[in-house]
Amino acid sequence: MTPLTFYNSLSRSLEEFRPLDPADVRVYSCGPTVYNYAHLGNLRAYVFTDTLARVLKWRAAEAGWGALTHVINITDVGHLQSDADAGEDKMEARAKATGQDIWAIAAHYTAAFKQNLRDLNIADPTAFPLATDHIVEMIAFGETIAAKHCYQLDGGLYFDVSTVPDYGRLARAREDEGESRIDPVAGKRHPQDFAIWRASDPGEHRQMEWDSPWGRGAPGWHLECSVMSRKYLGASFDIHTGGIDHREIHHPNEIAQNQAFCGCAATGATFWMHNNFLVDRTGKMAKSSGDFLTLQAVVDRGFHPLAYRLMCLQAHYRSEMEFSWDGLSAASVRLKRLVHAVDALRARAMSPGVSAASYRERLDAALADDLNTPRALPVLDELLADKRVAPADRLATVAGVDAVLGLGLLSLRREDLRVRPASATLDEAAVAARLMERREARAAKDFPRSDAIRDELAAAGVEVMDGDPLGWDWKLA
Numbered sequence: 001m002t003p004l005t006f007y008n009s010l011s012r013s014l015e016e017f018r019p020l021d022p023a024d025v026r027v028y029s030c031g032p033t034v035y036n037y038a039h040l041g042n043l044r045a046y047v048f049t050d051t052l053a054r055v056l057k058w059r060a061a062e063a064g065w066g067a068l069t070h071v072i073n074i075t076d077v078g079h080l081q082s083d084a085d086a087g088e089d090k091m092e093a094r095a096k097a098t099g100q101d102i103w104a105i106a107a108h109y110t111a112a113f114k115q116n117l118r119d120l121n122i123a124d125p126t127a128f129p130l131a132t133d134h135i136v137e138m139i140a141f142g143e144t145i146a147a148k149h150c151y152q153l154d155g156g157l158y159f160d161v162s163t164v165p166d167y168g169r170l171a172r173a174r175e176d177e178g179e180s181r182i183d184p185v186a187g188k189r190h191p192q193d194f195a196i197w198r199a200s201d202p203g204e205h206r207q208m209e210w211d212s213p214w215g216r217g218a219p220g221w222h223l224e225c226s227v228m229s230r231k232y233l234g235a236s237f238d239i240h241t242g243g244i245d246h247r248e249i250h251h252p253n254e255i256a257q258n259q260a261f262c263g264c265a266a267t268g269a270t271f272w273m274h275n276n277f278l279v280d281r282t283g284k285m286a287k288s289s290g291d292f293l294t295l296q297a298v299v300d301r302g303f304h305p306l307a308y309r310l311m312c313l314q315a316h317y318r319s320e321m322e323f324s325w326d327g328l329s330a331a332s333v334r335l336k337r338l339v340h341a342v343d344a345l346r347a348r349a350m351s352p353g354v355s356a357a358s359y360r361e362r363l364d365a366a367l368a369d370d371l372n373t374p375r376a377l378p379v380l381d382e383l384l385a386d387k388r389v390a391p392a393d394r395l396a397t398v399a400g401v402d403a404v405l406g407l408g409l410l411s412l413r414r415e416d417l418r419v420r421p422a423s424a425t426l427d428e429a430a431v432a433a434r435l436m437e438r439r440e441a442r443a444a445k446d447f448p449r450s451d452a453i454r455d456e457l458a459a460a461g462v463e464v465m466d467g468d469p470l471g472w473d474w475k476l477a
């Protein structure tokens with residue numbers, strides 16, 4: 001069996017994965033800040049973590065591993081407009097701008113995020129803990145590290161990064177680069193020092209604030225992940241994930257807190273893994289801009305959400321990926337082709353042929369190589385097209401690999417993938433009925449009538465597709 005290797009951002013190299021405790025493989029993924037809908041880039045981060053979780057499950061039986069414990073937190077307090085401790089809390093700013101209750105905002109966007117995950121076939125993690133449910137534990141954590149590692153300013157309690165070994169090893173930023181990106185706060189000892197607790201300004205009333213030994217206020221953003229990862233996964237666990245932006249500030253700060261808490265050099269997780277960004281040349285990938293690409297926008301354009309999942313899997317998670325509607329459209333066609341091929345196999349499931357074992361090995365080798373989905377997908381295409389392999393074994397192998405890809409290849413129906421923009425007002429049942437009449441007319445060689453139905457459908461924006469290689473009977477013109 002090919003060794004399972006992941007790229008570890010700590011060493012900037014591929015390392016073989018061996019869990020600390022084979023009975024319980026433990027993964028923590030930094031979750032969304034729920035002040036708005038997730039954009040497609042955020043969702044790429046969770047397609048990545050889901051692929052990781054699915055590959056770990058796929059290898060579990062052979063490797064003799066037990067449970068997978070996967071935690072995705074929900075950031076409902078503490079994340080400022082800049083990752084580096086500047087600006088307003090994103091949640092508070094949103095509440096002010098919309099005049100809404102901050103708790104209602106958090107609940108609404110948390111539910112929307114979970115719906116996005118379901119639409120993308122992203123398996124539920126073991127737990128989705130909320131930051132605001134852990135304020136007491138965050139304060140206790142702060143109290144443990146305060147004396148040796150923190151100092152108090154008017155703005156709250158700050159972490160002194162010079163008190164831990166090798167601060168910023170994960171980011172590998174040259175000190176001057178890091179400094180220029182961090183807004184100065186009066187009194188900070190080092191530019192990279194960060195807030196453990198942010199005291200509310202005198203006279204300021206936040207919707208979310210709590211009493212603490214450092215004044216009434218709210219926790220710093222990084223604290224929640226140290227506290228929740230430790231609570232749910234222990235002081236040492238296997239993998240911590242996030243987007244590549246987290247490699248620079250959020251994760252180095254989590255590591256510093258973890259080191260301060262344990263009084264040791266351990267970072268918390270053995271592997272730190274980061275997905276690269278989804279970028280959009282039109283600039284629609286910033287949640288803070290207010291105008292950004294959501295999964296709903298994908299659905300409104302008529303695409304199935306899983307076309308976006310396939311688009312993500314076509315790129316390696318560590319490569320930057322560019323979003324375009326053409327790219328999404330191509331992924332949608334590719335998904336239709338896969339579903340069509342599976343349908344065709346089902347019809348011939350009893351036919352004889354050779355074993356698909358060599359394909360299973362190649363698929364496994366690709367996925368074990370740092371989740372190389374772009375390499376696995378063409379192997380899947382090849383398998384589906386290989387007429388020597390017994391259809392039943394081809395189907396079984398597709399089912400197995402789809403447990404990792406999560407594309408729903410055995411449950412999606414081709415109709416599900418028909419492009420249906422939200423703007424189109426079309427009665428699909430009526431179209432199906434007219435097409436049935438047309439088939440009958442053609443069977444009776446009544447071509448004038450068949451053509452008349454075709455023209456009538458064309459006038460309603462429906463293009464009839466005779467002899468389509470994918471077996472489609474119509475599409476929106």
Ligand code: AMP
Binds near residue numbers: 041044244246275278
């Ligand atoms: P946030 O809701 O901003 O806290 O981000 C949620 C997750 O999305 C984090 O892991 C981020 O690192 C990740 N992320 C943010 N922007 C992008 C992007 N454009 N492409 C991929 N991942 C992103």
Ligand code: ZN
Binds near residue numbers: 030031225
């Ligand atoms: Zn985090």
